[in-house]
Amino acid sequence: MEPIVQVMELFRHQRAVRTFRDEPVTDEVLHTVLEAATHAPSGSNTQPWCFLVLRDAGVKADLSFEYELAQATRAGRPSPSREQAEAGMIARAPVVVVPCVTVPGRTGHAGFQTGASIYPACQNLMLAARALGLGSVLTTTHRIRRAEIHALLGIPVTYESAALIPLGWPGRAYGPNRREPVETAVCFDHWSE
Secondary structure (H helix, E strand, C coil): CCCCCCHHHHHHHCCECCCECCCCCCHHHHHHHHHHHHCCCCHHHCCCEEEEEECCHHHHHHHHHHHHHHHHHHHCCCCCCHHHHHCCHHHHCCEEEEEEEECCCCCCCCHHHHHHHHHHHHHHHHHHHHHCCCEECCECHHHHHHHHHHHHHCCCCCEEECCEEEEECECCCCCCCCCCCHHHHCCCCCCCC
16 A cells, blocks of 8 residues: 555545555554554543554464454354464454553543543544555454453553554555445434435
8 A cells, every 4th residue: 555645535545454464564653653543632631542562473363362252252153273363364463553441430531531532543543554554454343352352461450442453564455445425424404314
């Protein structure tokens, strides 16, 4: 993917990327996308986030196994083998970002601020990645095995993992996303069909 600098073109080319080249994401590029995430709006400007960055192949393989178990549970499929999990998107991504958000009542942040605050940060991260030519995808399926994944990654009880975002250089060319015309998704003044 080529970098995109025009903002409307960036929106039109933001899409789920699940296959990645075996090419590392540099510290500089990673810092840029993480910085974009931290510049997202948050409720009362609390910035109730922490971004866990996974690069270690062993950690990603263990996470991939738990993720694939969650996928199998959701789909009613048999559990994957360890080898199948290691061939999955989570294990093969050069970087996996785990955006975490504070738990209401355990950190002093009000509950209404947390979810509404972490997802704009995720979108900033993903748009910055796309602008730099990286691909990403946001998934929340891991939450089916939340306890196991939190234990694996050492996420403290004061935080919740909001998503997993595999990140890397796309393994193939991706064109613009496909969306219905804006008129099909907008109503004015009252609900109409």
